[in-house]
Amino acid sequence: MSIGLATLLASIVIIALWLWLIIRLLSKSGLGGGGQGKGKGDGAGGKEEDEKSKAEQQAKDQAQKEEQKRREQEAREKAQNKQQEQIVEALQKDPLLRNKLEQMARLQDLPEMTDAEKAREIMQKLPAHVLQVLVVAGTQKDIEMDLDTIFTREKSLFPTHDLEPVPMSSLEQMSQLLPEQMMLDDEFFYPALINEELLILQPFERKVERKTLHITLDLSNSMAKGNMSDGLTRHNWSRGITVSLLLKAVNGEATYMMRGFAGHSYALDIVDSPEAAQKLIDKLLKTAANGSGTNIWGAIVQAVADVREVKRPGEIADILVITDGEDTTNKGYGKKEFAALFGEDIRLHVVAIGLHAPALQAGATTYKEFK
16 A cells, blocks of 8 residues: 555656646746736737837838929929920021921911910920920020121122212222212312312122031931930930021021931932921931941031032032041041141031040031030
8 A cells, every 4th residue: 555655646746747847838938827918918019019110111111202203293394394495495496497396286277375385285296306306406506607698799890780989099080070079169179189088989799608508417326326415315416406507597598408427428408498498307307317337538528529519619618517426437537638628618517426536626617525
């Protein structure tokens, strides 16, 4: 009996120890009584903190997104307002340009609209690249050239229909005195002779100098790929410059010529009337810059041949080269070669885009670089 009792007591002690160990383990794992309550409390608090942080971060992210949207909207509105102002300026610059913008946007039959209202319609209806070209044409002030026809009068040794009384300058002209001068009494005649106040009829010859402008426009593919500092492609900007000078040439009655070029020169366009100008504007708006190579020297030689075909002896012609590339023909040329090519009656003007071209600068009357 004593052995059995001892065995029973030992079993009870062992079971009690196992129960105590199980309870301890359950308490530590948060599944037990007191431990469970404490574990739940800690877990809920941590979860609430996490959710609060997450909500705060989401609110912060949302505020940043809304601020970014607001800034982008302001930037868009600012750009649109600027473009609208530029279109209004283009509408008011030249009747030919106004007609083109209104025609393309189908606004010619809406005279009651203000220029600002027309500008908004034009922004919606015209393709972006077309609008860019025409806006540059109507607002650019970087390239200005005097293309107005010059009217002069020169004294003639032969009779003309243009006669004007002028003071007699020598006694050899005595026979040309006005009749009323010959009838003066001696007391008035001789003092007038001494003081060079006697008048004769001087014939004059009227001369008209019509200027010639030849634009040599780079149409190589780099003009379409490269951008100006304001984001416009070089091709759109250079076409806008070309249209701007075309309008000025037509208004000033100058002879206007244009050839595109890349590895070779393209077809020649000549403008001598508003109708021809409209056709060339249409052509320019459809002209792509996709040529390969840049034969600048060949293009200039061709331009010189073009202007010599139309200008009269003694008149000055201007050649404007717009390019963004170095000459790929490896032909060496400089001031000496340009002087021999141009003579005294042709002037070269260079617009270099995104590069420095010392060879062209050496032969240019004016030279400008643009980024």
